Amino acid sequence: MTLRHRRWLAALLCAVAAGVLAYIPFRIWHEARLRAISDGVDAALVAQMETILHNDIAGQREEWPIGYYVNSNDEWSEAFGDYGIEPPLNQWMRDAGEWPAFREFTVDSTGFRAYVRPVHPGEGFVTMLYTEDRNRRLGDLDDTTEDLAFGLAAGCILLGLGVSRLMVTPVRKVLADQQAFLADAAHEMRTPLAVILASSSQALARDRTSEEYVRSLSEIRSAAERASTGVNEMLDLVRFESGQMMPRMAPLRLDLLAEEVAAAVRVDDVEIVAALGDPVVVQADMALLRQAVENVVRNASRRATRVELHTRSDHGDGVMEVRDNGSGFDPAVLPRVFERYQRGDRRGEAGIGLAIVRAITLAHGGSVTAANAPGPAGGVDGAVAGAVVTLRIPLAKLAT
Secondary structure (H helix, E strand, C coil): CCHHHHHHHHHHHHHHHHHHHHHHHHHHHHHHHHHHHHHHHHHHHHHHHHHHHHCCCCCCCEEECCEEEEECCCCCCCECCECCCHHHHHHHHHHCCCCCEEEEEEECCEEEEEEEEEEECCEEEEEEEECHHHHHHHHHHHHHHHHHHHHHHHHHHHHHHHHHHHHHHHHHHHHHHHHHHHHHHHHHHHHHHHHHHHHHHHHHHCCCCHHHHHHHHHHHHHHHHHHHHHHHHHHHHHHHHHCCCCCCCEEEEHHHHHHHHHHHCCCCCCEEEECCCCCCEEEECHHHHHHHHHHHHHHHHCCCCEEEEEEEEECCEEEEEEEECCCCCCCCCHHHCCCCCECCCCCCCCECHHHHHHHHHHHCCCEEEEEEEECCCCCCCCCEEEEEEEEEEEECCCCC
């Protein structure tokens, strides 16, 4: 099933669910309006009956703006001047029990609703209203209800489409992330696999000395290690971006971490030093933050002969600056240097090391920025004196 089919299915299900939920209050409203119209007519009949009884006009033949009444004990041969109305009235009097009742009947396509109030067996009073106005109002209610039903159906469909879009968006993001992961994996594995294939093919092309075989195996091993490192970094980045990997926070001396990284990272012809500074205690996951700092240092060592780590406190943050004396970042890609597979300069390699740095600092509630250090005064315009990567991590709140 394609994503589009899933979206339409989700929209249909959401529309049905919304329709079911909306039907209940809609039905309650419709029934309430029906009762209100019908009860209004009955209330008018009862009110006229009360007027008749309270004004002691029973037994008189009267015509009212809203209806009529009659005493069944009179000797009129015509009820309200209409032969068709008298028989049902007399029959009601004979059948009347002890309690008032409402009746409906039709004479020559004219509808009536009557209120029968027994007084004695075979004797009582009747008030009547034409049902034309009531039926018209009920018809208008049905038309309004039909219009509202169509509007409700359209609203449910639109709501279903909107909700389905919200539901499908995470799915689309997951699919996009999967496609990006596959593309990244192919990108990360392409060069190492090419090296492995070339080295193994060269080793198998003809008989070689032991030293040549060792050299080929060393190249294959280096390529495999590079592939393994790249895949592991890629998996780490995916875990960070998806929220699956959360840092385990604890107080950490940022200045001591700088010294450890400077001592641990070894790159030929590159001097890596940690400048002395005051103690700086941050709230961080030591393993993750060390990985971030090492990534920055290794990235800097590719284009420089000297890398310095400086730490300080600044406005509630612990700050670590990694400075190098290289050629700096390419100004064209400097704003995107922390994105995946961005090449910082023409000599650097495209990868995800700095993207992991950004993910780790964000997971710590911090930030990371990159800039080029300006060249010495009097130098060539636009010249730089290396790059500066600044990591900011919130300071730990230590008990006093």
